[in-house]
Amino acid sequence: MSTLNEHHLQALRDIVGTEHVASSRTDRLTHSFDATQQHCMPDVVVHPKSTEEIAAIVQLAAKHRLPLLPRGAGSGFSGGALPVQGGVVLVLTRMNRILEIDTNNLIAVVEPGVVTARLQEAVERLGLFYPPDPASKEFSTLGGNVAECAGGPRCVKYGVTRDYVLGLTVVTPTGEIIRTGGRTIKNVVGYDLTRLFVGSEGTLGIVTEIILRLLPKPAAKRTMLATFTQIDGAAEAVSAIIRGKIIPTTLEFMDAGAIGCVRDLPGIDLPADCQALLIIEVDGEPAQLEPQLERIIELMQPLGLLATTIAQDAAEAEALWRVRRSVSPSLRKLGPNKFNEDIVVPRAKVPEMIRALEALSQRLALPIINFGHAGDGNIHVNLMVDLQEPGMEAKVQAALTEIFRTTVSLGGSVSGEHGIGLAKQPYIGLELDQPTLAVMQAVKTALDPLGIMNPGKIFPAESRLALAHDETV
Amino acid sequence: MNIHKELSDYRQELSACVRCGACQAQCPVYLATSKEGAAARGKLVLATELLAGRAELDAEAMRDLSLCLLCGACVHNCPNQVPTDAIVSVLRREISKKRGLGPLAKGVAALTANPRLLGSLVRGAGLFSPLFFKKIPETSGLRLRFSPESLKDRILPPLPSRNLFARLPERLQGQPDKPTLAFFAGCTISYLYPEIAEATVRVLQHLGYTVLVPRQQGCCGMPALSSGNGELLKQLAHANIAAFANLAVDHIITACASCGAALHQVHQAQQVQPGETGQNCTSFANKVMDIHVFLEKEGCLHTLADLLATTTATTQRIKVCYHDPCHLKNHGIIREPRALLRVLPTVDYVEMDGAALCCGLGGTFSASQPDLSRTIADRKTAGLAASGAELVASGCPGCILQLTDIIHRAGLPMRAVHTMTLVLAVLEQALTTKAEM
Secondary structure (H helix, E strand, O other), rough: OOOOOOHHHHHHHHHHHHHHHHHHHHHHHHOOOOOOOOOOOOOOOEEEOOHHHHHHHHHHHHHHHOOOEEEOOOOOOOOOOOOOOOOEEEEEEOOOOOEEEEEEOOOOEEEOEEEEEHHHHHHHOOOOEEEOOOOOOOOHHHHHHHHHOOOOOHHHHOOOOOHHHHEEEOOOOOOOOEEOOOOOOOOOOOHHHHHHHHOOOOOOEEEEEEEEEEEEEEOOEEEEEEEEEHHHHEEEEEHHHHOOOOOEEEEEEHHHHHHHHOOOOOOOOOOOOEEEEEEEEEEEEEHHHHHHHHHHHHHHHHOEEEEEEEEOOOOHHHHEEEEEEEEHHHHHHHOOOEEEEEEEOHHHHHHHEEEEEHHHHHEEEEOOEEEEHHHHHHHEEEEEEEOOOOHHHHHHHHHHHHHHHHHHHHOEEEOOOOOOOOOOHHHHHHHOOHHHHHHHHHHHHOOOOOEOOOOOOOOOHHHHHHHHHHHHH | OEEEOOOOHHHHHHOOOOOOOOHHHOOOHHHOOHHHHOOOOHHHHHHHHHHHOOOOOOOOHHHHHHHHOOOHHHHHHHHOOHHHHHHHHHHHHHEEEEEHOOOHHHHHHHHHOHHHHHHHHHHHHHOOOHHHHHHOOOOOOOHHHHOEEEEHHOOOOOOOOOOOHHOOOOOOOOOOOOOOEEOOHHHHHHOOOOOHHHHHHHHHOOOOOOOEOOOOOOOHHHHHHOOOHHHHHHHHHHHHHHHHHHHOOOEEEEOOOOOOOHHHHHHHHOEEEOOOHHHHHHHHHHHHEEHHHHHHHHHHHHHHHHHHOOOOOOOOOOOEEEEEOOOOOOOOOOOHHHHHHHHHHEEOOOOOOOOOOOOOOOOOHEEEEEEHHHHHHOOOOHHHHHOOOOOOOEEOOHHHHHHHHHHHOOOOOOEEEEEHHHHHHHHHHHHHHHHHH
């Protein structure tokens, strides 16, 4: 890999225009981080406007062996947007046009820089629906959502980003422009490259256009908050609801630690003996919703249910959601450093996973706060610590390793929706065996023979990988 | 003596930024530029590095720090409420301290520290109104608030020949059993739109309140804050405290959203060092209240509704929408102005699309970043046009100035007014009708 020089900078300026190439220390600094709060300085930041410009930049990078990586809002939690080897950061936020909303075929065609919530607003105005709703939807971009295969609370019923991507335009690491999939639900011509690129974390190419599937917007939605005396009851309730053949739109949970963080906030009123809670939403035809909620209450009743509150209007629903949304911001009370993991286990294993986390928290005397998308088994595990304390770093590493081992042993995954990036590299070997990893690496090498596209991500350096894998044996 | 905080006083707040990116969602400048340096997160990284001595105030750093409207949208949307607006203000002051005031900041200083100069400029300008700004010399300070470039084709209000203080007595007597209030006008209202002040105090008088309009009040400090003039900020703070200190009032009413926000920011305990001045600052800031909030809190909407009960049939109805000033919206004042408009029986209130989008004025921002200011402003056009309203009401004279410009450039058949101007018009119409009956 070579370093960037003035000749490269001039070539970049010729492609996108001088004002869209930034190489001052300040400009590099303001593009050196993402939501992992780690910093890696890029050599240059480029804001391209078209697929063709990106292809030209990639060809330039390939010719001169310059590392490059795409960046959307930079709101990822796994370090996907960190330029660990420096190089060229391609910020795609100027490519933010919704190119088409096709109400006949229920399709949207977008550029990668469109913010998720803006597409949702645009399609909802036409009575349509784009379900994936990552917590960052107000600022995350669809390109980033595709790269990480973003999820969100609604995924329990509607699936994740990959379930809505029908086709892509991609600039490959050699600078070719390719098109995968298309505008139809059915398409079995050749390999399913669309699925390969979704969730590839910017390591296989740069997505420059996305064809998305839309749904009709559900006519109505109801929101309910259910409180429980114990986490076991709430965790069992998740399984009971699914077993009862109801798939809610969202099924979020909070454990006692998470409740403790928000209990005293103004406007939040929870029973004193509430040790766990669920926020449950159902959507569909208005007449179906009341009976569904009644059936859910019936299923939860024997499981230590304390109380249920059903929102009567949008404002009341918002007040119920406030309980859940207040958790993340208030976590800092417990410790200045947060380790936010997004493990996922099969739904029926949620109670077992929660019990294991509680036991671990007690054994290591570490605050572990759990909340998240219980309905699809995706638990946000937050270790709140002060890394200034001596020995804390090692303690956290031990705790994380144990959490991921338990997750995998229950048939789960170390990341449900954040991706591997940089943050989860040490743990990928706990889940994927060597032959599987070798196939993935073969794909990477085939598409990116020069190793310039978002280098240093997903796959750990050889030695670490072997170590992680040995430990599982 | 410096009553204001320095960057190092914000160490803890800076460390509270978790780089999540939520600040991008509502930042008007980020949305117009799509560049990370415009968003709060980028500025906070820069501030952190500057504080650690690892970064320098290079040209790009100065550019990024100029890309801020001080609208507070990022603070309002931040999960940890990191006060980026205050931090940007501090950095701008530090830039001025190190490099001296820029021409813009000097212009602001010349004007806002000297109400007489501002007053006389405006009085003289009355002769040329509405071409006032084109007639004043290139070096004049008032020009600097609206740079020559941003003035091109900008529509300006016909300037009043007499400013607020020449139009209103210092004390307007209400009913003896009702509380006394003080009114803080601010420069834009005092010199460009005195009728807004008149409307506000007259409505309060109709409601029975006695209103004091202290002559010695000065600029709120927003332009000084925005242009990084710490010395001036201190002077203005002392002058305003002195002007209001001896008045036995519970509330100091503002009708300018930006003045209200600036007075809170400048005088809040977090911004000033402890000590006597700090306490005076805090007690002053605690009394400042936006007129819309006051009317709602005091139950005046019911009184108004009663006063207006007889108007209706004979008078023509008018379709009105509302624009949210950033300095109300980002302080959670969204419901109150709308509630007030809905009380007016001759008003058909319609909610416009994009009511909460920033108008792009941002005090000195429109002068330092004229093109960007217009790009931000133009996002309002579609919503205004689609509303079908004849009037767009708002709670900030700066927004009204900018909305007038947007409307003019788009050729829309509507006008921008202050909510209080509209309230007084409807109220006086009602009282006249009542008197005739």
